[in-house]
Amino acid sequence: MSIFLQTILTIWHRELIRYVRDRTRILTTFIQPLMFLAIFGVGLQSAFATQNSGFDFVQFMFPGIIAMNVMGVAFFSTVSTVWDREFGFLKEILVAPVPRSAIALGKTLGATSIASIQALILLALAPFLHLKIFFFQLPALLGVMLLLAFAISGLGLLISSRMRTTESFGLLMQVLVFPMFFLSGAFFPLTSVPSWMSVLAHINPLTYGVDGMRQILLRPTLDAAVLSRIELYTLSTDVLFLVGFSVGMVSLAVWAFDKKS
Amino acid sequence: MSMIEVKNLSKRFGDLEAVKGIFFEVAQGEIFGFLGPNGAGKSTSISMLATILSPTSGDAFVNGQSVLHNRNGVRASIGLVFQDPSLDDRLTAMENLRFHAQLYGVPKSEFKKRAQEVLELVDLSDRAQDLIRTFSGGMKRRLEIARGLIHYPRVLFLDEPTIGLDPQTRSHLWEYILRLKREKGMTIFMTTHYMNEAEYCDRIAIIDQGTIVALDTPAALKKRLGGDVVRMQSLNKEALVAELKRRYGTEVHVDGESVLIEVENGESFLPKLFQDLQTTIRSIELRKPTLDDVFLALTGRAIRAEEASSKDQFRQHARMRGLR
Numbered sequence: 001m002s003i004f005l006q007t008i009l010t011i012w013h014r015e016l017i018r019y020v021r022d023r024t025r026i027l028t029t030f031i032q033p034l035m036f037l038a039i040f041g042v043g044l045q046s047a048f049a050t051q052n053s054g055f056d057f058v059q060f061m062f063p064g065i066i067a068m069n070v071m072g073v074a075f076f077s078t079v080s081t082v083w084d085r086e087f088g089f090l091k092e093i094l095v096a097p098v099p100r101s102a103i104a105l106g107k108t109l110g111a112t113s114i115a116s117i118q119a120l121i122l123l124a125l126a127p128f129l130h131l132k133i134f135f136f137q138l139p140a141l142l143g144v145m146l147l148l149a150f151a152i153s154g155l156g157l158l159i160s161s162r163m164r165t166t167e168s169f170g171l172l173m174q175v176l177v178f179p180m181f182f183l184s185g186a187f188f189p190l191t192s193v194p195s196w197m198s199v200l201a202h203i204n205p206l207t208y209g210v211d212g213m214r215q216i217l218l219r220p221t222l223d224a225a226v227l228s229r230i231e232l233y234t235l236s237t238d239v240l241f242l243v244g245f246s247v248g249m250v251s252l253a254v255w256a257f258d259k260k261s
Numbered sequence: 262m263s264m265i266e267v268k269n270l271s272k273r274f275g276d277l278e279a280v281k282g283i284f285f286e287v288a289q290g291e292i293f294g295f296l297g298p299n300g301a302g303k304s305t306s307i308s309m310l311a312t313i314l315s316p317t318s319g320d321a322f323v324n325g326q327s328v329l330h331n332r333n334g335v336r337a338s339i340g341l342v343f344q345d346p347s348l349d350d351r352l353t354a355m356e357n358l359r360f361h362a363q364l365y366g367v368p369k370s371e372f373k374k375r376a377q378e379v380l381e382l383v384d385l386s387d388r389a390q391d392l393i394r395t396f397s398g399g400m401k402r403r404l405e406i407a408r409g410l411i412h413y414p415r416v417l418f419l420d421e422p423t424i425g426l427d428p429q430t431r432s433h434l435w436e437y438i439l440r441l442k443r444e445k446g447m448t449i450f451m452t453t454h455y456m457n458e459a460e461y462c463d464r465i466a467i468i469d470q471g472t473i474v475a476l477d478t479p480a481a482l483k484k485r486l487g488g489d490v491v492r493m494q495s496l497n498k499e500a501l502v503a504e505l506k507r508r509y510g511t512e513v514h515v516d517g518e519s520v521l522i523e524v525e526n527g528e529s530f531l532p533k534l535f536q537d538l539q540t541t542i543r544s545i546e547l548r549k550p551t552l553d554d555v556f557l558a559l560t561g562r563a564i565r566a567e568e569a570s571s572k573d574q575f576r577q578h579a580r581m582r583g584l585r
């Protein structure tokens with residue numbers, strides 16, 4: 001095997017071992033989406049019960065919650081490189097005679113895998129929400145999940161290459177992660193929001209992930225007419241944006257990692 | 262052949278010039294030591310040689326490869342034990358070793374054998390499957406040393422390798438380092454601020470405030486201070502001074518109640534002195550110059566042992582907490 005592939009595999013493997021061992025982390029990342037679903041989903045459901053929107057609010061939120069979870073896990077899995085820096089392990093990695101780009105790719109792919117595994121587990125909730133899921137939907141779903149995870153991992157790694165300490169994690173949460181969560185269309189349709197919000201939402205990669213997953217997940221359950229009222233783009237536009245964003249982010253992250261030798 | 266060649270290497274951090282244009286060479290199979298107080302620039306120098314920091318100016322060659330122009334060539338030739346902890350404490354000892362071996366291209370078929378070999382060496386074979394979080398500070402240190410060796414590097418960099426180790430492990434480790442040099446012809450570059458450890462080195466560079474103030478074998482460095490010192494006490498100080506002057510024609514110093522003379526070779530001088538001496542003496546002490554004395558003579562300051570040891574304690578403490 002070439003050094004390049006071996007390096008990617010080695011780094012990827014470590015990320016997965018660390019993930020599997022960290023029970024608390026696994027548990028927290030499941031609790032958050034469930035809480036969102038239970039509190040917002042059910043709460044908003046009853047608040048809007050009078051208007052007949054033609055869809056169930058919990059069902060509406062479910063794809064968005066999964067996309068959010070993918071983003072959260074992917075982001076923090078790569079931003080955690082800052083921890084490696086703080087605890088010295090990054091030095092051990094950076095002094096190895098391997099291409100930096102392979103290290104960066106290994107990290108990104110590790111985060112992508114972890115985020116996708118979590119999302120697949122969350123999908124198992126679908127039947128409890130009376131959502132129909134068919135096997136033929138899975139490849140498309142997985143595709144969007146992987147793309148979203150890959151794009152966000154790239155973003156996380158890029159940010160981590162500029163960060164020196166973990167102290168700014170809180171700030172990152174406030175100014176980047178929460179706005180991205182809330183302006184992604186996961187909690188409310190973006191079809192009739194003010195234009196400033198619409199602009200922000202449209203540069204947010206999570207928006208495209210949410211939109212794509214929603215279309216795939218809700219199509220068998222919802223009326224086509226109802227679905228067309230809440231979708232933003234066609235699925236292919238969503239995918240195209242995510243591909244573009246991933247390529248951009250991951251290249252930048254690899255470059256930033258490479259340069260910092 | 263020179264395994265390490267350093268040419269006018271310097272490093273500046275903002276206003277601080279941590280390393281100020283140093284030159285030296287290390288031969289293949291040599292144990293070379295960097296001795297100096299805290300903040301002297303030892304770790305900064307190692308980091309530049311190991312391609313972790315890029316020099317502000319100058320160049321260095323490790324195994325013939327430039328640290329400026331062929332980083333991967335240098336990286337493939339070296340093993341490195343950092344001053345600060347660098348294990349992944351969520352992995353087991355074996356997983357840490359495997360991660361390292363894979364990045365350094367150790368063949369899969371070889372890995373098991375080598376892992377066993379290095380683990381045995383640092384006496385951790387029975388802990389191979391345990392998570393690093395459950396290790397003590399000294400055990401982590403030993404594993405880092407094992408990891409630095411598993412890919413059979415041509416040059417081994419050890420940045421204060423014995424920090425946090427108990428005396429027994431310390432001497433065990435030294436035995437092994439000397440064996441590596443003997444059997445594998447490995448070149449070893451280490452830093453320390455322990456004088457007694459510097460004695461193991463073939464040559465030592467004494468570094469202070471980013472400059473090499475002396476570079477020689479431990480014996481030659483000590484010789485620069487002149488010979489051994491014999492310190493005597495007598496009830497009749499004046500008679501003793503007079504007799505020593507008359508008999509040996511040397512300079513005699515008086516330090517409080519003590520009378521001191523300097524001789525070439527203390528061990529062979531003492532029996533002779535006992536035979537010759539007419540004046541009665543109460544006590545006698547032979548003192549051989551130490552590297553402490555050398556450092557003091559060269560820089561006008563002692564390497565402050567208490568400061569070093571409190572920093573060690575802090576580091577060891579940090580290691581033991583695992584800092585995670």
Ligand SMILES: Nc1ncnc2c1ncn2[C@@H]1O[C@H](COP(=O)(O)OP(=O)(O)OP(=O)(O)O)[C@@H](O)[C@H]1O
Nearest residue numbers: 274279297298299300301302303304305306344454
């Ligand atoms: N990244 C950095 N940024 C700024 N200054 C630094 C940096 N690294 C080291 N220094 C400074 O460079 C000088 C040399 O530090 P270095 O770590 O090389 O010392 P050392 O000889 O290894 O000391 P010790 O025995 O404490 O390990 C110190 O004054 C230190 O403060």
Ligand SMILES: [Mg+2]
Nearest residue numbers: 303304305344
């Ligand atoms: Mg140091």
